[in-house]
Structure formats: C-alpha cells, structure tokens
Amino acid sequence: MLAAPMKNGVIFDIRKYSIHDGPGIRTTVFFKGCPLRCWWCHNPEGQDVEPELVYRKSRCLGCDECSKSCQREAISLVAQSISVNREKCVPCNNCCRVCPSDALSIAGKQMTVKEILEEIEKDRTFYEESRGGVTFSGGEPLMQPDFLNALLNECKERATHTAVNTCGFAQYEIIDRIRDKVDLFLYDIKTMDNRKHRKYTGASNEQILKNLKKLAESGSSIVISFPIIPGINDGDKNVTRTAEFISSLPNIQQVNLLPYHRAGIEKYKNLGKPYKLDKIQPPSNQRVKSVKEKMEAFGIRVGIGGG
Secondary structure, three states, rough: OOOOOOOOOEEEEEEEEEEOOOOOEEEEEEOOOOOOOOOOOOOOOOOOOOEEEEOOHHHHOOOOHHHHHOOOOEEEEEOOOEEEEEOOOOOOOHHHHOOOOEEEEEEOOOEOOOHHHHHHHHHHHHHHHHOEEEEEEEHHHOOOHHHHHHHHHHHHHHHOEEEEEEEEOOOOOHHHHHHHOOOOEEEEEOOHHHHHHHHHOOOOOOOHHHHHHHHHOOOOOOOOEEEEEEOOOOOHHHHHHHHHHHHHOEEEEEEEEEEEOOOHHHHHHHOOOOOOOOOOOOOOHHHHHHHHHHHHHOOOOOOOOEO
C-alpha cells in the first residue's frame, strides 16, 4: 500500500531498459536539480530545480505560433528562428502545445510517487529476468530527500532492487536516512584536488569525500564513477591520489571510468546556456587504458562505462 500522500517531486526524464545505471536491465528516474555545476555535465537540463523551456532550433519552422501564444512576451521571432527571454519565461507549456514541429518542450515536470511507481512496475518482468531494478539519478536525487525516501520505501515494499546515483554533496544525515533502503550507491568522484573541484564544479570536495568514507564504513555497497576529463582530472598525480583513497575504503565493488564525451553540447544550446569545454576532445583509448591500469595496480576492480 502507498504511504500517505506527499508533495510531488520534479523529474526530467524516465528512461526504460537502461543497462548503464547499475546491474541488469533498469528503469532510471532522473531527478531535477543539482548542487554542482560540473563543466562537463551532459545533463544540463537536470541542473536547475525548476522546469525549463527547451528550444531545438533544428526543428523550428519559423511559423511564429509560439510567440503569439506567449502571454508573458518571452518569445520573439528573429530571422526565422525564435529568441527566448529566459528571465520572462515561466514554462507554462502554451508555446509547446501550439508548436507544429515539436521544437519546443519543457524539461521537468511534477510527478507523484504513485505515477513513478506505475512506470517502474511496467518493467518488473525485465528486472526479474535480468536481476535489474530502478536507479534514481539526476541531477541529484539527494536534493529531493523526502520524495526520494518515499520512492525507496515503496520499492523496498515491492522487493525492487534500488540504486542511487549521487555526487555525494549533501548533509550526511540525508544519506544516512536512506542508505538501508539503497542496494547500491553509484558515487561520483571528480578530482581529489579541492581547488580544481571548486573551479570545475562550483563546490568543495571535502563533504563529498567525508560522506563517501562514512558510507563505505557503514557497510553500503558502492560503485565509484570516475569521469576522465582531459587536462582537468586525468593527470597521473590525481589518478594516483584517487586510487589511493578508493583502495583505502571498504565495500567498494568497482570503479567505472567514464570517458568525457561531447554528446551534451547541443543540450546547452537548446537551454540557452554556455558550454565551457567546447575545445576539449574526448580522451584517447590509450589514455583511458593507462588510467585503468594505474587504478588496477592498487587492487581495484575497474570497468569502462556504466553498468
């Protein structure tokens, strides 16, 4: 039975048949809102808590129906494409309804626990056959702790395997509250250099590393995600420091290396946001192999990609 009704959560995507967000076939629920602003983030639509208007210029017909429907005059037609005044825009969905080419959409919507559970339950057969489950990702799910906790409670009632993908930047009390309902934590480590961490994510890594140590010592199962960002965190010194820290912790099942890619650049344009790493190219296969070998030298099990 569902618990007593509670306020909605803000979700920007629910992805079915995922094989990169934990073991088996999974449903991944993406929470909107994140306390970090990583320069390489490939889900910029998950950063802000509030829903946002997404404009895909390549689909736009220049028909001007959207600006006519906008009561706040936040949209104007300029040279056969539209310009969005983000300060005026309050995503009301009016412009999306009248757009004939789906060039406009809203990233993020209010959903209830019941609505999300209904989506999760549709794929129960796949979970049971593949030993999969549900992964709560983002953005950062810990930014909506009550909603996350309610979902975890219901998943545990249904014996659904749960994973939480987190950057770890939260009060430990929030993590401690949910950890006994989480079968697997997918925990990000960006860089051990606190100065660089502040520069490239907007926050210190001190709380993140402290939380990881406490979580590991509590007995929780953890897989570490380590993005490889050329020129930022892929240097030998940082890789060695990261491996030293991880190898000192109990209950770390594996480290997954996540090579930087440029697939999210178009999303920034669609949201009217600047992309700060436009000159960075993905790491070479040789560099990824080198990072893998350096970490394995510390006795760490290392994979490439998620899963």
